[in-house]
Amino acid sequence: MMSLIQTISNAFAHGGLLMWLIVPVHIASLVIIIERVMALYVRRELNQKQMVKAFEDDIRKGQIDKMLAKARRIESEPIAMVAMAGGQAAQDLAGKDEVQLRMDEVVLEEQTRLEKRTGFLAMLGNVATLLGLLGTITGMIKSFAAVGTASPTEKAALLATGISEAMNATAYGLVVAVPALVMYAILQNRTNQLADDLNKASLKLFIWLTYNFESMGQSKKKQS
DSSP states (O other), X not given: OHHHHHHHHHHHHHHOHHHHHHHHHHHHHHHHHHHHHIIIIISOOSOHHHHGGGGHHHHHTTOHHHHHHHHHHTTTSXXXXXXXXXXXXXXXXXXXXXXXXXXXXXXXXXXXXXXXXXXXXXXXXXXXXXXXXXXXXXXXXXXXXXXXXXXXXXXXXXXXXXXXXXXXXXXXXXXXXXXXXXXXXXXXXXXXXXHHHHHHHHHHHHHHHHHTHHHHHHHHHHHO
16 A cells, blocks of 8 residues: 555656646546446436336226326435426326427436536546546657756656656546546446436336326316
């Protein structure tokens, strides 16, 4: 452990200013990764297609009130919010198009929450790579300047300093960029899976609601 800390300390001591500019990029990427993993893996499950089945019997029987009551009990789940929006529209006899629009609005809001901040990981990975590359360039400039202007006794030390700065900055940039880009791909795939799961569940719900829409409307007319 002490040797690792010593290695990191030496890298920052010889890595130049660009090493310190990469640090906030590293911190930001780690914070986003942790937050997105919690949001997409801990707080969300691929279970919306299973959960929507709980509403099927009530919809087919035209008991929208019971369906809405069930949805309110699990309103933290995305499909429950979709069910409340669609069920309320169907109960109000707003029309099939409005039922779909209200459901689509909730689905789009949920997709926006799923995609939030994940895209920044790709940007941060690219920024870390470019900062590392910039550190490489500044280090090599110092090395060439040493060869061209320094005295023979100083050339070796200045050349080593420039090369050390170039290599350390490049390495740190890649250390930050590679996990950020890998996690971006993993989280984007998870986002697509969750969105697909919700879309399929919402489609089932819409089909059930619209299939029974006419009978619900006739039931309302008879009651009135």
